[in-house]
Amino acid sequence: MNAKSIQRLMYLLGFLDLGGVMLIIPLFVVHLRTLGMTPMVGGIVRSFYGVLQLLSSPLVGRWSDKYGRRPLLLACLSVTAIGYFVLGATSSVLIIVVSRIVTGIFKHSTTLCKAVLADVTEVEERSQVLGKFNAAMGAAVILGPAVGGNLTDLENGFRLVCNISTFIFVLNVALCFAFLPNELPHHSQSEKHKVISKQTSKDEQEQTSKRSEEQQEGALNHLIQESEPSEEEQEETMGHIIKVIRDIDWQVFGDIFLVDFFLTFAAFTYRASFVLIIDQMFGASPKTIGYIISFQGIIGAMAGFLTGKISKLYQNSQLELFHSSLLQGAALLVLTFAPNVLSVILLLIPLSLSSTVIQTSTSTIIIERSDPSKIGSVTGFGQSIQAIATMTTPLLSSMAQEVSVYGPGVLASLSAVVGAALAGYVAHTKKLRKEKEL
Known part of the structure; x- marks a missing residue:
């Protein structure tokens, strides 16, 4: 084949x-x-x-x-x-x-x-x-x-x-x-299963093996080793994790990582309880819920095509992030107290659009700030933020829902407000730097 x-x-x-x-x-x-x-x-x-x-x-x-x-x-x-x-x-x-x-x-x-x-x-x-x-x-x-x-x-x-x-x-x-x-x-980049032609040089084989190892160890979520690993393997893996954390310049990336966390947490918190919220607030049938989620997928796909045009319009990733985070916070707040299913469907449009733009702009800012030789490590750490949100938001969102059906939406809105405030700080700092340079 x-x-x-x-x-x-x-x-x-x-x-x-x-x-x-x-x-x-x-x-x-x-x-x-x-x-x-x-x-x-x-x-x-x-x-x-x-x-x-x-x-x-x-x-x-x-x-x-x-x-x-x-x-x-x-x-x-x-x-x-x-x-x-x-x-x-x-x-x-x-x-x-x-x-x-x-x-x-x-x-x-x-x-x-x-x-x-x-x-x-x-x-x-x-x-x-x-x-x-x-x-x-x-x-x-x-x-x-x-x-x-x-x-x-x-x-x-x-x-x-x-x-x-x-x-x-x-x-x-x-x-x-x-x-x-x-x-x-x-x-194939697998060291042990790559079919290597006789003409491949030893140096090329070593480079391929090295790339494979770097891919396996490049992200912070590689905390689990194989069963009964040797002490050398444990020390090597932990050493790599510590090195990744130390190599990140927190003065450069600390603010954008915080923005990324709060805005991602906001989107994931509402998403984690969305189905139960629609079910409890409006008594929506499984068929209706299914159509709403499919509609979300369509809007998300369409938003993906618009992000490039939006970025060209702004020509400023920090300002783009700030405005999209404000839109996300407003959409989440109004969604929390939406009076009917139709309102929810309409409000999903700005929410999906803002969430997609936020993902693009935060990634752009992180890459712009990164040293070319460290882009993989920095972006890998950024991806771990989403992993943390994925793990924590179902539990925290459900705890908020135990208090009130509006709980997840309020929690998501508060997180989005904090993220928007930090995004505004990032944009303002960028503006001051440009003014000083001029």
């Missing part, structure tokens, strides 16, 4: 993978509530899932480098299929929690698909190929919730949706088993 065919296979696997997830996940919290689980307990389950994803990701990545992408991808897809089957087959909260723990450890199929794409794609073509892969997953985000919401409205709908998701993952297992070769084409 040539590289192009493998790329097309990964696009299909990515679409089916996220499609299977999006059939279930948007309405998962409503299902937990029908089983008698409080929002706080549901938040704990979802936060713990995020923790497991973060901790198991480097371990699965190392195993895929050691044993090959195909066996790890087959294992992850198979375990995920079992996890979603159990999710639909049981009404026991304990069994659901256990299934989510197992799924959290092994649900890395999307990451492995990206690794396969990187392995089989020339360096200069990777951005385009990964863009197509993300587009395929974006289509799944749009279609999955709408289809899942319609099916969940049927009798025993959640079980039906889980069974369909299980079938999708079993289909992915079959496709991977039948068409993905054990030995990938020679663009």
